[in-house]
Amino acid sequence: MTTTPTSETLLRIEKLLLHFRSRRGVVQAVDGVDLTLDYNEAIVIIGESGCGKTSMAKAILRLLPRNVEAYSGKVILTGTDVMPMTDEQYRQEVRWVRIAAVPQAAMNALNPVLRVGDQVAEPGMVHHGFSKEDALKQARKMFQLVGVPDDFVNRYAFELSGGMRQRVALAMALVTSPDVIVLDEPTSALDVLTQANIMNQLKRIKQSMGMSFILITHDIATSSELADRVAVMYAGQIVEVGDAHRFFTQPLHPYSHMLMASVPRLRGTSAPEFIVGQPPSLINPPAGCRFAARCPKRFDRCAEEPPTFKPEGRPVKCWLYE
Amino acid sequence: MDVKAGNGDGRRGEVLLSVRDLRVWFELRRFGFGHAGYVHAVDGVNFDLGYGEAVAVVGESGCGKSSLMKTIMGLYRPTGGEILFDGQKLNDLSGREMRAYRSHVGYVQQDPYGALPSFMNVRQILQEPMIINGVRDEAKRMDRIRQVLTEVKMSPVDEFLPKFPHMLSGGQQQRIVIARAMMMEPKLMVADEPVSMLDASVRVEILSLLRGLQEQHHLAVIYITHDLSTVRYFSERIMVMYAGQIVEKGKVDDLLGNPKHPYTQALIDATSDPDARNAEVFRDVPPGEPPSLVRPPTGCRFHPRCPHFMPDVCDKEVPPDFETEPQHFAACWLYR
Numbered sequence: 001m002t003t004t005p006t007s008e009t010l011l012r013i014e015k016l017l018l019h020f021r022s023r024r025g026v027v028q029a030v031d032g033v034d035l036t037l038d039y040n041e042a043i044v045i046i047g048e049s050g051c052g053k054t055s056m057a058k059a060i061l062r063l064l065p066r067n068v069e070a071y072s073g074k075v076i077l078t079g080t081d082v083m084p085m086t087d088e089q090y091r092q093e094v095r096w097v098r099i100a101a102v103p104q105a106a107m108n109a110l111n112p113v114l115r116v117g118d119q120v121a122e123p124g125m126v127h128h129g130f131s132k133e134d135a136l137k138q139a140r141k142m143f144q145l146v147g148v149p150d151d152f153v154n155r156y157a158f159e160l161s162g163g164m165r166q167r168v169a170l171a172m173a174l175v176t177s178p179d180v181i182v183l184d185e186p187t188s189a190l191d192v193l194t195q196a197n198i199m200n201q202l203k204r205i206k207q208s209m210g211m212s213f214i215l216i217t218h219d220i221a222t223s224s225e226l227a228d229r230v231a232v233m234y235a236g237q238i239v240e241v242g243d244a245h246r247f248f249t250q251p252l253h254p255y256s257h258m259l260m261a262s263v264p265r266l267r268g269t270s271a272p273e274f275i276v277g278q279p280p281s282l283i284n285p286p287a288g289c290r291f292a293a294r295c296p297k298r299f300d301r302c303a304e305e306p307p308t309f310k311p312e313g314r315p316v317k318c319w320l321y322e
Numbered sequence: 323m324d325v326k327a328g329n330g331d332g333r334r335g336e337v338l339l340s341v342r343d344l345r346v347w348f349e350l351r352r353f354g355f356g357h358a359g360y361v362h363a364v365d366g367v368n369f370d371l372g373y374g375e376a377v378a379v380v381g382e383s384g385c386g387k388s389s390l391m392k393t394i395m396g397l398y399r400p401t402g403g404e405i406l407f408d409g410q411k412l413n414d415l416s417g418r419e420m421r422a423y424r425s426h427v428g429y430v431q432q433d434p435y436g437a438l439p440s441f442m443n444v445r446q447i448l449q450e451p452m453i454i455n456g457v458r459d460e461a462k463r464m465d466r467i468r469q470v471l472t473e474v475k476m477s478p479v480d481e482f483l484p485k486f487p488h489m490l491s492g493g494q495q496q497r498i499v500i501a502r503a504m505m506m507e508p509k510l511m512v513a514d515e516p517v518s519m520l521d522a523s524v525r526v527e528i529l530s531l532l533r534g535l536q537e538q539h540h541l542a543v544i545y546i547t548h549d550l551s552t553v554r555y556f557s558e559r560i561m562v563m564y565a566g567q568i569v570e571k572g573k574v575d576d577l578l579g580n581p582k583h584p585y586t587q588a589l590i591d592a593t594s595d596p597d598a599r600n601a602e603v604f605r606d607v608p609p610g611e612p613p614s615l616v617r618p619p620t621g622c623r624f625h626p627r628c629p630h631f632m633p634d635v636c637d638k639e640v641p642p643d644f645e646t647e648p649q650h651f652a653a654c655w656l657y658r
Binding site: 042161162200218219220223228263271274 | 594597
């Protein structure tokens with residue numbers, strides 16, 4: 001149920017932290033993330049693999065594995081912190097009711113022995129108490145919305161192409177009309193034309209249903225198709241958040257800068273450049289700025305962890321903007 | 323056989339690989355025996371590749387680009403047409419000659435982790451091609467391994483030799499795959515989506531490495547990809563494939579700057595560059611999905627999705643290659 005806008009921001013995340021236990025030590029996958037999301041807004045989280053993007057999505061949705069070492073912070077949905085809720089309460093009131101998700105490789109996550117229509121109908125039956133008939137009717141409506149012929153409800157996942165399966169996964173997230181949808185790499189395994197098609201569909205849904213999106217991806221070019229704002233994640237932390245227009249033309253953090261320069265462009269003449277080195281291990285991340293080892297602009301100050309500065313109101317975690 | 327020196331040195335401009343009206347069909351069987359038609363994976367493909375030239379094959383999944391490459395590498399037998407490598411017909415080669423031929427062709431797989439045997443360390447992985455090709459002297463093999471590892475910028479070499487694939491990052495794994503392909507000094511390198519599994523920041527690094535090897539060794543490279551934006555920096559020519567056929571081919575700048583075939587135009591329109599204005603517009607995407615290759619559409623295979631469809635022309639006859647500009651071909655009736 002899409003809530004009517006109030007003065008309160010839709011979603012505010014404060015000091016979100018998620019650490020995992022592993023044989024070699026504690027993995028600091030999400031390490032103190034602050035983020036806000038407004039009504040009808042799409043924020044894109046970009047970063048290299050292993051920077052903690054997916055863990056952040058899991059932390060927001062409370063889809064946690066067993067080896068959690070620490071999980072804390074605030075997830076404030078329209079003024080209410082949902083972190084103190086019990087798992088059962090969270091499941092009934094938040095997950096898939098207020099925040100839904102399209103998981104990574106969703107096209108391969110569909111149940112192979114259930115008709116896709118039944119899978120899309122299920123959240124409606126569980127969370128809204130619809131009868132099977134009504135839920136299926138709703139599922140058909142969702143299929144049309146995401147651009148799948150509605151008689152496909154009777155098909156199985158293997159009878160659909162990759163793009164169609166991805167749309168079905170999206171329909172599954174839409175069916176309860178949540179306020180926020182978390183999309184984890186929604187187009188990375190798809191062909192160019194299918195990708196463009198799905199991005200079109202997402203834009204349309206954002207306009208017509210007024211939903212908000214958190215889009216997690218390493219594909220910066222495609223992410224710009226939906227982004228209102230961009231957040232850059234590096235080694236478990238968010239190093240920059242900015243309005244898409246300003247970010248894509250002039251990123252502030254040296255990492256954002258290099259990340260943008262590494263994107264090959266079809267139009268334009270500058271050849272892409274790669275970022276030397278690798279992201280640090282999240283088990284014992286370096287003290288100070290975590291990007292310092294790869295940063296061409298590092299100086300003495302970088303030995304200390306930078307706070308978030310706000311030049312022109314743009315949050316950036318770098319000493320250059322002190 | 324000894325490791326031969328020199329790849330395509332001094333033979334720039336000459337044709338290394340020539341593909342003539344190539345067809346690769348796979349038979350479909352019903353209940354294990356009855357004939358149920360063919361999958362026309364590659365259906366009438368023509369092109370030449372020069373010594374030391376890099377060409378990109380662009381197409382969506384299922385368009386037959388991998389079948390084309392596997393046939394070129396001698397892994398599938400062509401159903402029709404022929405492949406000439408260095409003037410020799412591939413169809414005529416005996417088993418032994420075929421093995422020798424394969425040592426001239428390097429292959430870089432899409433998924434580096436899946437392509438490397440998990441139970442072998444880097445030294446064993448890189449020795450394997452030389453053992454298979456009869457390099458008996460272990461000292462010689464180790465010399466070559468050191469040389470190639472330095473070329474793919476895996477140094478210090480001794481640190482990497484005892485490592486197993488899971489101990490390497492994705493980029494490093496792909497370097498090992500490239501090193502393995504370089505081991506026998508191939509004349510031709512086939513790279514099948516070499517960077518699609520890697521991070522954006524590593525992609526450019528691996529592609530630059532391939533480009534460097536190509537220039538240094540005058541290696542001919544076939545780079546298979548679905549990502550048009552990487553193509554222009556890493557190849558000289560592009561071939562666009564759709565439903566088993568090459569619909570457009572030309573020099574990189576001509577083809578990207580002035581695409582002729584409606585399918586190529588659609589691909590270019592659908593490829594985004596990072597720009598916030600993208601969020602404000604909808605992209606034009608042709609309706610539908612690529613056709614089944616069992617019963618492909620008559621005439622031009624793109625006609626059911628084409629915005630310039632001309633009834634009674636496009637759906638009747640297969641368009642030949644029209645030379646719209648020098649060295650720029652489009653298989654489309656718009657240019658007749």
